[in-house]
Amino acid sequence: MINNAAISRVLRQIAYLIELEESHDNDTNKNKSNAVFKIRAYRRTADVIENLSSNVEEIYNKWKLKGLTEIPSIGKAIASKMEEYITTGKIEYFEELKKRTSINVDEFYHLEGIGIGPRTVKTLHERLGIKDLSELEKAAKEGKIHILPGFSYKKEESILRKIQSFKKGRGRYLLGDIYPIVKQIEVRLSNLRGVKKAIAVGSFRRMKETVGDIDYLVSSDTPEIVMDYFASMPEVDEVIGKGPSKTFVKLNNGMDADLLVVPKESFGSALQYFTGNKEHGVALRKIAISRGLRLNEWGLYDSNTDGIVAGSKEEEVYDILGLEWIPPEMRENNGEIKLAKKERTNESNNLKLPDLINYNDLKGDLQVHSNDTDGMISIRDIALAAKEKFGLEYIAITDHTKNLALTHGLDEAGLLNQANKISELNDEIKNHSKNSNNKSDSGSGSSNDRFRILSGAEVNILKDGSLDISNNILDKLDVVGAAIHSNFTQPVEVQTDRLIKASKNPSVDIIFHPTGRIINKREGYPVKIEKLFSVAQDTNTILEVNAHYNRLDLKDEYIRMAIQNDVKLAINSDAHHYVHFAFLIFGIGQARRGWAKRSDILNTLSVDKMLNSLK
DNA sequence: GCCGTTTTCGGCCCGACTGTTTTCAGTCG
Numbered sequence: 001m002i003n004n005a006a007i008s009r010v011l012r013q014i015a016y017l018i019e020l021e022e023s024h025d026n027d028t029n030k031n032k033s034n035a036v037f038k039i040r041a042y043r044r045t046a047d048v049i050e051n052l053s054s055n056v057e058e059i060y061n062k063w064k065l066k067g068l069t070e071i072p073s074i075g076k077a078i079a080s081k082m083e084e085y086i087t088t089g090k091i092e093y094f095e096e097l098k099k100r101t102s103i104n105v106d107e108f109y110h111l112e113g114i115g116i117g118p119r120t121v122k123t124l125h126e127r128l129g130i131k132d133l134s135e136l137e138k139a140a141k142e143g144k145i146h147i148l149p150g151f152s153y154k155k156e157e158s159i160l161r162k163i164q165s166f167k168k169g170r171g172r173y174l175l176g177d178i179y180p181i182v183k184q185i186e187v188r189l190s191n192l193r194g195v196k197k198a199i200a201v202g203s204f205r206r207m208k209e210t211v212g213d214i215d216y217l218v219s220s221d222t223p224e225i226v227m228d229y230f231a232s233m234p235e236v237d238e239v240i241g242k243g244p245s246k247t248f249v250k251l252n253n254g255m256d257a258d259l260l261v262v263p264k265e266s267f268g269s270a271l272q273y274f275t276g277n278k279e280h281g282v283a284l285r286k287i288a289i290s291r292g293l294r295l296n297e298w299g300l301y302d303s304n305t306d307g308i309v310a311g312s313k314e315e316e317v318y319d320i321l322g323l324e325w326i327p328p329e330m331r332e333n334n335g336e337i338k339l340a341k342k343e344r345t346n347e348s349n350n351l352k353l354p355d356l357i358n359y360n361d362l363k364g365d366l367q368v369h370s371n372d373t374d375g376m377i378s379i380r381d382i383a384l385a386a387k388e389k390f391g392l393e394y395i396a397i398t399d400h401t402k403n404l405a406l407t408h409g410l411d412e413a414g415l416l417n418q419a420n421k422i423s424e425l426n427d428e429i430k431n432h433s434k435n436s437n438n439k440s441d442s443g444s445g446s447s448n449d450r451f452r453i454l455s456g457a458e459v460n461i462l463k464d465g466s467l468d469i470s471n472n473i474l475d476k477l478d479v480v481g482a483a484i485h486s487n488f489t490q491p492v493e494v495q496t497d498r499l500i501k502a503s504k505n506p507s508v509d510i511i512f513h514p515t516g517r518i519i520n521k522r523e524g525y526p527v528k529i530e531k532l533f534s535v536a537q538d539t540n541t542i543l544e545v546n547a548h549y550n551r552l553d554l555k556d557e558y559i560r561m562a563i564q565n566d567v568k569l570a571i572n573s574d575a576h577h578y579v580h581f582a583f584l585i586f587g588i589g590q591a592r593r594g595w596a597k598r599s600d601i602l603n604t605l606s607v608d609k610m611l612n613s614l615k
Numbered sequence: 616g617c618c619g620t621t622t623t624c625g626g627c628c629c630g631a632c633t634g635t636t637t638t639c640a641g642t643c644g
Contacts, residue, residue, distance in 0.1 A: 034616085037627060041616035075617050115633090117642055152634070202644090215644085243632050248643095258644085260631090273629090278644075285628045290620080296629055 001526075002057045002086055008050040009109075010085060010094060011078070015042035016109045017097040019118040044073045047278060051332070053557030060086050072279070072333070104132040114162050123150070137163050165250075172210035173255060174519060176549025176586050181253070182214055185233065189259075192229055194222040196264055201274040205328045207589030209519055209552045213256035217270050223261035230259045266298045268313040273297035276331030283333050287321050295321075327356055329592040357598045359588050364394035364603045364610065365581065366479055367458065367512055367544065367572035372418055373399040373408050376577040379418075379453065380425055385578030387429075387451045392581070394607040396454035396479040397422060398512075403460040403468035404485050410457070412473045419455035419477060426453055452607050454478035458512055463487045465501025467508070474507035478611065481544070483512035484525065492526035499532050503541040509614045510542040510570055513553040521550070529558055533565040540615050542602050545571045545594075547587025548580070559594025568613075570602045 022035045048071060049056055059067040060083060068079035081091050098105065108121050111133075124130045127148050128139050136159065139145055146156040182200050189198035195218055199205070202215040218226050227247045231239045240248040240256070247259045262270045273281060273296065288295035294303050299311030300320055310316035315325045323340040330336040330353070339353045368382060369375035375382065379397055386392040397418065400409040410418060429451055456479035460468045467474070467482060474480045482502045490498070502508050514532065515524030536543055543562055546553045551574070554562060562569060571587035573580050591601060598604045602613065 038616050040627080044617085073617065077616055113643075115642065119641060150635085150640095155634070158633090213644090241632055246631060248632085274644085281644095282628055289628080294629085298630085 001055060004049045004052055004056055007056055007082060007085060008046045010091060011042050011046040011049070011081075012112075013105045013109050014081075014091075014094050014097060015039045015046065016105055016112065016118050017094075017101065018042070020101060020103060020105075020122050021097070041073070041075075042078070045078050048073045051277060051279075053555060056082065057086050102131050107133040110166060111162065114166060116159060116162055123148070133163065171520070172212050173253075174549050175204070175207065175209055175211055175589075176583060178204075178211060178214070178253070178255065179549075179586075181235070181251075185235070185257075186216065188233075189216060189218055189226065189230070192220075192226055194225055195220045197267060199271070201271060203277070205275050206277070206331060207329050207586070207593060209549070209555070209586075209590065213258065215274050216257065216259045217267070217274055218259065218261045219264045219267040220261055221263055226261050227259060230257075260297070262297070264312055265308070266311045268315070269295070269299045269311040269317050270297040271314045272317045275328050276326075277333060279333035280331040280337070283337055284317075284321060284323075287323075287337075291321065293320070324353055326353065327592060329356070329589060330595065332593075354595050354597050356592045357588060357596050357601055357604065359585055361598050361601070361604045362392070362571060362584055362588065363606055364392055364396070364454075365573050365575065365584065366396045366454075366456070366510060366570050366603055367398045367481055367546070367574045368395045369399055369458075369574070369576045370397055370418075372397075372414070373410060374576065375399070379422060382575065382578050383425065383429065383451075383453045386581060389578065390581040390584075393450050394452040394454055394610075396456040396481075398456040398458040398479065398481050400485075401457055401459045401469050403462065409460075409468075412469060415455075415457055415469065415473060416476065422453045422455045429453070450607065454607070454611075456480060458483055459508075460485050461498050461502045463490070463498070465498040467502065467505065471505070471507040479510070479614070480508050481510040481512040482508045484516055488516060488525045490525065492528060495525045496528040496531055499527060500535045503532070503535045503539050506615060508541060510544055511536070512544045512572070513546040513551050513574075514543050515553050515555075515558070517551065517553050517555070519550050519552060524553065529561065530565075533562055533567050536562075536567045537565050540568070540613075542568050542570050542614075545569050545587050545591050545596075545601075546574050547571055547583045547585075547590070548574045549583060549586045552586060552590045554590075554594070556590055556593035559591055559596055563594065563596055563600050568602050569596065569600055572603070 018035060019039050065079050065083055068074055068082055069076060081093060085091050103121065103125050124136065128144055130136050130139055140156050140160045145151050145159065146153045182204055186198055186200050189195060197219040199217055200214055201217045203211045204214055220226050223245060227242060230247050231242060231249060235251045236249045237252045238250045240250060245261055249257050251257050260270060260274065285295045288300060292303050293309060294301045299308045300317050301308055310320045318325045322342050323337065324342060326336050326340050336353065339351050365386065370379040370382060371377055383395060386395045402409045402411040455477045457469065457474065457477055458481045461482050461484045462468060484498060499511060499514065503511060515527055517524035543554060545559060559569065571584065571591055573583045575581055602610055605613065
């Protein structure tokens with residue numbers, strides 16, 4: 001399967017090569033400007049494909065060219081080049097472009113995005129004959145670049161630094177890995193003198209599973225104080241740029257961080273400007289133009305009078321553009337703008353934005369591990385923390401079962417023992433909370449009274465789709481999750497059949513981490529996901545949104561598809577220690593990115609209702 | 616090359632920062 005990144009890379013290189021050629025000849029202005037837009041079109045398509053959650057080859061296999069051209073920004077010309085790439089592994093046009101230059105595009109196009117673009121490379125090629133990265137580095141080290149017109153010592157040094165930085169590698173960070181430090185800096189910025197508001201925007205605010213760099217937006221009338229602080233934070237390795245309203249730094253974890261400071265009159269428009277993905281932003285600015293307005297980070301302006309129409313509040317910006325406020329997690333230009341339109345037409349009559357699940361809507365967690373197997377703490381400790389530190393009303397202990405030997409998985413007797421132990425603990429906790437409630441005389445019955453530990457298991461789906469624990473034992477447990485932990489490299493049909501057989505098993509309530517992916521590390525095993533959705537719907541099998549930030553499985557696009565297929569979901573932490581309950585926000589964020597409502601998520605229900613709605 | 620509530624031609628989102636450009640090009644998000 002060709003991944004989107006590969007196709008995106010080819011398109012980006014095509015754009016790069018056209019741009020290199022473009023500055024060669026002395027075309028008329030007309031042709032030049034056409035080339036500019038052609039380059040832009042290839043880049044835009046590369047962006048779109050890179051951010052697409054569906055695989056383009058799958059789209060092509062299913063709907064051929066028509067499927068490709070239905071993706072926004074992709075027309076006939078680029079679609080047929082993509083088709084050529086998918087079916088033959090090559091694009092003739094791309095090969096010709098490569099033949100016409102000796103510059104190593106495959107190396108140089110990486111430097112785009114870190115300040116060395118095609119025009120600079122072209123000049124260096126013409127003046128010094130530089131063809132690849134090692135020649136560029138050599139020339140910079142030998143001081144051959146700064147003597148060229150239009151260059152300087154500073155530029156030469158900057159080229160060297162950027163090559164070093166590129167060699168170190170630049171990837172996307174897992175949201176959960178950077179979340180604590182991003183929030184910490186956000187709090188410190190908020191507490192600075194003169195700061196009214198400080199917030200991390202961009203893909204972080206959209207709760208995207210991976211984040212490339214981090215953007216802070218601050219409202220203050222004294223920007224210099226904020227920017228001086230930002231540039232001198234202990235985490236800052238290097239200040240890359242600093243102007244009157246923006247500062248760019250590199251943090252010591254390798255991540256780029258940008259800061260924008262605006263007056264409070266512009267905070268809402270800046271929030272809007274820097275939160276949505278690029279396409280969402282472009283779409284909004286086009287709507288502005290169509291209404292005789294102009295939108296930028298400083299405000300929404302009347303094009304004729306230049307007077308400001310909105311800016312301090314994000315809601316106002318959306319409102320004046322005729323849109324409902326769109327939750328950040330949805331701002332990906334995936335159809336949310338159409339749903340947000342206030343003006344109802346025949347076509348959009350019954351379309352509106354979904355009322356997304358909120359970050360405090362989960363009442364329980366249906367995948368929790370204890371030190372009976374590979375968890376780190378006891379059932380009692382993790383349960384008490386779930387109740388007292390995280391305000392949950394129930395958790396299900398779903399330890400691994402016997403076939404997963406490396407976790408010391410439980411056998412039938414072990415599961416029944418554990419279920420008995422849980423029953424005793426429930427009695428104890430009940431008494432404990434009664435006593436503490438009496439002491440504090442807290443009046444009306446709090447959620448404490450209702451806390452409950454559920455017995456359960458995470459059983460293994462074996463190679464043939466059967467389970468490693470018999471049904472008569474599983475039926476004695478409150479919640480049964482099933483998951484694939486072995487034989488990852490089966491053909492798609494086999495893998496899908498395993499999951500379907502498990503879903504059809506009357507003892508299985510939930511399929512845990514249904515695709516088995518580990519973000520940035522492991523692709524999930526191949527699954528015909530629509531088939532699984534259809535069986536899950538038929539059999540009332542819950543699919544999990546695993547909230548651990550390295551899984552987030554199901555992913556956002558699949559969540560959206562599952563909901564469209566009336567499949568119920570559960571958001572679970574997969575906690576092996578009570579600190580892991582903090583991961584639930586990532587699962588909720590992912591569910592919101594998949595447009596999930598509260599009613600789509602099983603564990604927003606109270607424990608009895610939740611148990612009643614299982615098979 | 617893409618696209619359509621000025622629909623098959625003629626436009627195409629917008630501003631900040633850097634460098635050496637004293638009026639702008641290159642690059643980024």
